[in-house]
Amino acid sequence: MPEIFIDGRAVQAEKDQTVLQAALANGIFIPYFCWHPQLSVAGNCRICVVEVEAKGGSWLDISCNMPVSEGMRVRTDSEEVRAQRKAILQFITLNHPVDCGICDKAGECTLQDYHYAYNGAPSISHDPKVRATKFFDLSRRILLDNERCILCSRCVRFTREISKSHALGIEDRGDHSLVRPAEDGCFDDDPYSDNVIDLCPVGALLAKSFLYKARVWYLRPTPSVCPGCERGCAVNLWHRRPEWQLNALDPRQNTAIARVTPRENPAVNGPWICNKGRDLAAIFERARAEQAMLKGAPVGLAEAIAAARRLIEAARHPVALVSNWGSNEELAAFKRSLAGRFSAAFVKIDRQPDPGERLEDDFLIKRDKNPNTAGARALFDDAPAALPAATDLVLVWGEGGDFARLPAGAKTILLGSYLAPENGHADVFIPVSIQTERRGSYTNFAGVVSTFEPCFAKKPAVADAEALFAQLGAEERVPA
């Protein structure tokens, strides 16, 4: 453990650390653009410059590529370092258009932050800025603004080291350098391509799905778990802050997921997620079922719950198919309050892979496209090929129930969240809340439990499955 001195403070560093890593690990901030903890060292942005002090004098060097050595002394905030950082920021913004007003990154842009922290002065250049391509289609999902690009090469290194698609490169030289796909359309095939949008320290790489949708300071991240597959990646769901609710514009924007970004969790996904995880809005924002029904006839929620209780009490061989999209808390509530009233309860597989969807790879994507299969299997058995013939009532919780294969004559209770044709055919249909409306946890394939928080309020006509199971299983009659 070499001891080094940063700004005169003695710091214990690991043997294979760089000065930048040792400083960050000890709470001393050194700015960086091109360096990233998960990527190789490129050392091209030069903003992490520090002053190394030695007997013969001192010199400036970049800290991201400087291994620590015993007794080394560096200064991160000396007069020379400050002047050098200022000059580097002048250089980086030489051809940067500074169009923060129309840049989606403004508000969370590293260049913006560093400019205010370390430079603060307008450009001293008199020469016209070099013009480059605006809104280049890097892939079907990503736009590239070459004028904003500072050529840190994080995106290029991501495709070479993390996603291994080798889809991006930098062509031409000097201020004509451009990030370009290696072949036309090859970045479309990278299932992790959208991570470069978060990696980009400036607003050069833009998500088409988020383009000009909202300024980022109007949004709030809610910690959640991606339900796209059994990996259960930690994500942030960004939605409009309550204090910035819209009154005149489309009110759906107030309860919409504006974007999804990864939330770092080293035990599950590191700082990455796949492109499917970015499109969670497509899963959660389908048309919702918000009306309880008895054989298609709309009734109040309390009436439907009472009808379901009567069906359960009257049945001789009731069977439950529990959802593997239910949270651990909901599954436990089912086990606690309701499982005793059913002769059997099986785990149902809610979602099958979409046609053409990538099934599995050696990075993040897993074969089972449901978030909590492990949590459900810990409490309930797998469903047999066919339910017992004596079954006279089936409670189907969640999507993916195959109604054609239920025993003939069996009554059905369906708990669903989305509009579907089978809702009207069930004897009792009760709408239940979705993941963005409640708190809970999922257990992923490796047994790691991740929790998610609610972003939006549940509508009163929709039941929370956890409370619903307690009501259905209660001993005394619930007044209808």
Add this chain to the structure above:
Amino acid sequence: MSARPAPRKAYWNEARLSWWERAYLPEILRGLGITGGVFMRNLWRWMTGRKGALTTYYPEETRPDYGRHNRGKHVLTQRPDGRPQCIACNMCATVCPAKVIEIDAAFDPEDPAHPKYPSRFEIDYSRCVFCGLCVEACPEDAIRMVKEVPGLPGADRHRMWLGREELLGWNPQRDVAKPYPPKPAPGGRA
């Protein structure tokens, strides 16, 4: 002094009428006289070609004592081709202390110089405090407050939203000295 205090009033401005006032008719006639006098004076002024009543014909006419510090109503300025100068950066909406400005941004791939424009721009006049911070915050001189635009009052507080089309209605083309919208810059779009 042994005079008995006057009995307490039932309410604070309860009328205490003298016998002359209680006689009713003389006071009615006096009131008619005041009204008729003003009417006859205004009529006489009008007949002799002068301005009669004190009414100010706003906005064609403003009184010298009409709120010098009143900033006026918001307008969106235009580019030479009539499109809004606004780039939908939301600086005005962010700085607004009453949070009354709501902007929907859209992407225009046809115009690389101005790819972002407001597809909707709404101001809630029932909540606006007329502080002028939006005008100060705007980096593009896209929103201004001008005094000569009428139409501030409204009858229903739920219908006081000002839309993009109304905000773009300010178009003082008749002013020869200062043509508006500005002429296109030579050799390119402004």
